[in-house]
Amino acid sequence: MPKLKVAILLFDEVEVLDFAGPFEVFSVTAQLSGYQSLEVITVGKKHQLIRAKNGLKVMPDISIEALDAVDILVIPGGDGSKAVIQDKDLMAWIAMMAQKAKTVFSVCSGARILAKLGHLAHQKFTTHHEVFESVLSLEPTAIPDPTARFVDNGKFMTAAGVAAGIDLSLYVVEKYFGVETREKTAKYMEYGEFN
């Protein structure tokens, strides 16, 4: 299998564990394969420091202009997702990347972004327990599933709040690389699972 490219979107006020959890999972999977199975990159609207929620300062690897296709697109949440859905240029880029990608998933309130792009229409979804109404205001036909740790609709998936991004990332690792790779990744991370 050719190496998969995973891109994790970063933006101001992104929730830290929303992106750091998936980053850890996919990076450990890559590491355990000697970096043969996949490549993980972070991408921001610009190639400059972003200020994540509560002040963590992170430098994206590249800007959106420098990336024109990925296999797996991770869309974290955080208060900053409210500004993202108002940003026409960034939303157009996400829409284009989502179209080309094989798997696209949101974590936590990142579901707002998938909702705004129309990908949750008539679809089951989950998000942070405080954010269901906000997502439904963007996509009234979406079907909330507050009991799900994550929802797999095929190409598009949604994770529940914050830490649930780790669980969905492990699920995606299993989908592409099998249960043994998932288990090795979780063991290296010493992460107990919820599902």
Next chain:
Amino acid sequence: MPKLKVAILLFDEVEVLDFAGPFEVFSVTAQLSGYQSLEVITVGKKHQLIRAKNGLKVMPDISIEALDAVDILVIPGGDGSKAVIQDKDLMAWIAMMAQKAKTVFSVCSGARILAKLGHLAHQKFTTHHEVFESVLSLEPTAIPDPTARFVDNGKFMTAAGVAAGIDLSLYVVEKYFGVETREKTAKYMEYGEFN
């Protein structure tokens, strides 16, 4: 209670979830108190970008010279901990901070740093499942407890691998602010617990 200051050490090749997990926990606790209960800062040897394990680039809030006391010191692990214990200036700073702090804990292979400073002598400890021998080579009198998610020796504590830093951080939140604050923090993070 006066606001507690939590400092999280960053260094090249620090494991991402080792620091991002505690950052998320303490930041959410702070946020839920309207930023009255504690303040979270990241600190690096210098005030310049560090390259965490697998390439995440993070800018510490301040350099070690700019910080002379904290209440809670978080020492993450990662391959970079091997270089940290060889860095006399950084180790002297950690030793000084650890002396002044109320609580000091390592995550994962960060236990190497506590071992090198003598804080694990004749003490039970835990670390990543692949790192026990390395810690014991630095402190042969330390008593490994591979079954523990974390070990509380009073002022000094150690967490098991990577994700276990989240569990120990939640435990420390409970220690300072009570079980209700711990539960609110874990709920906001949608984090199921292991202990």
